[in-house]
Amino acid sequence: MIYLDNSATTRPNDEVLDAYIKVNENFFANASSLHNFGGKVEQLITKAREQIADLAGVKPSEIIFTSGGTEGNNLAIKGAAINYQARGNHIITTAVEHPSVKEPCKQLEGMGFKITYLPVNAEGAVSASAVEAAITDETILVSIIHVNNEIGTVQPVKEIGRLLQKYPKVIYHVDHVQGAGKVALDLYESHIDLCTFSAHKFNGLKGSGFLFKKQSVKLAPLLTGGNQEQKLRSGTENTGGIVAMAKAYRLAESNRIHKGHKLLQIREFLLENLQSIPGVIIHTPVNGAPHIICLSCKGQKGEVMVHALEEEGIIVSTTSACSSKEQLPSSTLKAIGVENDIAQGAIRVSLSTENTLEEAEIFIKKLTEILQRLNKVMRRNQ
Structure with missing residues (x-):
């Protein structure tokens, strides 16, 4: 996992x-x-x-x-x-x-x-x-x-x-x-x-x-x-x-001081590669915290992406875990001007110093494959 x-x-x-x-x-x-x-x-x-x-x-x-x-x-x-x-x-x-x-x-x-x-x-x-x-x-x-x-x-x-x-x-x-x-x-x-x-x-x-x-x-x-x-x-x-x-x-404070660069390295890798995936919209600011990336997959619901990734052994969430079961658009995304259909497709990737660059590579690979598969199904049903 x-x-x-x-x-x-x-x-x-x-x-x-x-x-x-x-x-x-x-x-x-x-x-x-x-x-x-x-x-x-x-x-x-x-x-x-x-x-x-x-x-x-x-x-x-x-x-x-x-x-x-x-x-x-x-x-x-x-x-x-x-x-x-x-x-x-x-x-x-x-x-x-x-x-x-x-x-x-x-x-x-x-x-x-x-x-x-x-x-x-x-x-x-x-x-x-x-x-x-x-x-x-x-x-x-x-x-x-x-x-x-x-x-x-x-x-x-x-x-x-x-x-x-x-x-x-x-x-x-x-x-x-x-x-x-x-x-x-x-x-x-x-x-x-x-x-x-x-x-x-x-x-x-x-x-x-x-x-x-x-x-x-x-x-x-x-x-x-x-x-x-x-x-x-x-x-x-x-x-x-x-x-x-x-x-x-x-x-945690020791990790922040001595391993904080590791989080930044993984975050930069993810941001760079997510930008190259068609249909992915990144909501996280470039100068944000080192451990959180929020993104939407255009045309897809957040909960669909969460379960699709889970089937591949990857655990992410739909924005805040405290309110994710309500299936409402994120109030934070609405506050920054994200449209409802995009906000409902948001997922959050959040890191710790236990995560590795290899795991980030697998996430990018699997996300790309999942989106290709889902988009193919959508085109077939149109």
Whole structure:
């Protein structure tokens, strides 16, 4: 099997799985318990928090453990909106956010908040000047995705963060779920207040994630109870998942630094060869993230291409895995001006450092053969 759906989820590293199993076998106590066994578990969580903070370049007290990207985005957006609603009721985001940002914003709209969904250019990027132009006296939050999960656009989050320094009332949230381990992001330099991470996107385990929360920022909790995670995320800690995530994040950052060129090499090969296949339309910007390529095959449905490639042992997806079963045109592709019939034919190829150039060559060969076969059938039926 050639797995090219790494933006949906990644294969957990062997070391990550080993860490998870060992912790759950040997340190299964509740970290909140008063006995020494519970204390040892708490120490493991503290150590993992310190390791993650060091990798992210922030303070350990600024790391809040969550169950993943959806919870992290919800906590950041709803938590900030509810806590700072006395300052104002206006939130700015973009038309190309992940559903775990869009849906909380829609929910807040129903609660009386005003949401501005900024348009993007043909490459899926929002401009810092557009963000600034949308700011009003009521603006309390700006939420921007770093790497678009469907087409791989990298937003100018650092530039946006700098301009927001002129507006101290505004909290700045970045969804870094698709960027972690692939695209560098300095949280302090970018003046980010809240930033979301999810372990299963960087070869960790599903059900684990963390939210960076700058010390000066206050949030209203979504989950209340036992007051874990600075009273922001109650619930018994997933110790195995947390320790495994720290290991996965370390390996991912090492791969980004030492193997990032490999991803770029495969991406460049794919882009160059896809351009030569008749009927293929590429939606991904040239300067996008190193691991995502979105394309449409003219005249073909995305789900047809996914299953045809699967029969050849190649796994890809139709844009976002979170909404692929709805069989609706991608909202991101619609936002960049792609027509519905082309958008419905979109598929996403997403890489990891485990992929090889040889696999990319096989993908190009099989895609070409599949399109030739399908187009022949279409001509016969016309």
